[in-house]
Amino acid sequence: MALTQTHRFNRRSKDASVYPLMVASSFVLLTDMVYTSSVLSVSAVTLGSIGISYMLWPAEFSTVGRWLKRYRLSWQAGLLVAVAAMFFLNGISQPASAQFFGQAEQWMTGQFPQGGQVIPLVFNVLRGLFILYLGISLVKVVQAARQDEDWQNLARTPLIILIAITMGDLLSQFIIGGGGA
Template identity: 45%
Template sequence: MSSIKLYPELYNHKHSSNLYPLVITTNVVMVVDIIINHSPLSCLTFALTTLGTAVIIWRRELNGLLNFVTKLNRRYKFTTPALITLGTFSLLDALSTPAKAQFFQNAQTWMTSNFSGAGEAIPLVFNVLRGLFLIYLGISLVRVIQSARQDEDWQNLARTPMIILIAVTVGDILANLIIGSGGTTT
């Protein structure tokens, strides 16, 4: 059976014209990601996105190539190990980068630079707050998953942690607006 008979909506040009702006926007975002994060994962994601864009736009012209790759995969089964290797590399690359997003990092830097007599107390307080927040979110997530598995009303349980997460995020944004860049004052 041909793929046109199985998935006729993929070959309907009336609906695919709405897809092009989204695909182009995705490629632009990938270029910005490469500019910001100079990592192999960003380049790999951009390459796969560009390849996917080419396949979407020129799918009729590439139909013979895609059929050849499908036959090759059926015969030699090379695609699955290659994708597993590629996925493992991407996952290890993503996990090996340091976490850059810490809430209240600028506030901690500002307080440490302006209250130098406090020593290690300010980083300790902020790290304890971060730890308590992460423990609370973890426990809440476990409770929400358990209630969803038991067909209970998990949405009410998820509402409070989401409100607290939003409140902490807004608090971090407001703290950044108040203190500025987090550097020392002159």
């Protein structure tokens, strides 16, 4: 009997160490739900609440526990996969506005309204050249790797350029602020 109580105590102390993590992640999920108001965020909050409820009241979920034991499944792993899938689906369901120098283009258009179609054309040409450069560099790196050549040196320059352009985009957002709004 003492062995069973010790085992039960160890299981509860293990769950107790996971409890703050579950509460914190549920708070993050709830914050995401408030800001995005999407069905996937609500589903992720629901799954997180079910996980916390299972940790607090395991006796109430005895049928689910027996089913998980019969198929040798871990409820923590299943919950983690489900919540991660909800976050992933929520992330890709949002509109994609991650363009390089998008806010800089908006600011330039707001500052120079007489520019008309020239400003978007210039920024789109720059984006196109950047994508072409990265694509050609990627092909060269893959060819060098397939021919057992030194592909790391070929990959270094495009990575440096990618990081430099990303930093330039971030710095331009700091300089111009909210896109001229």
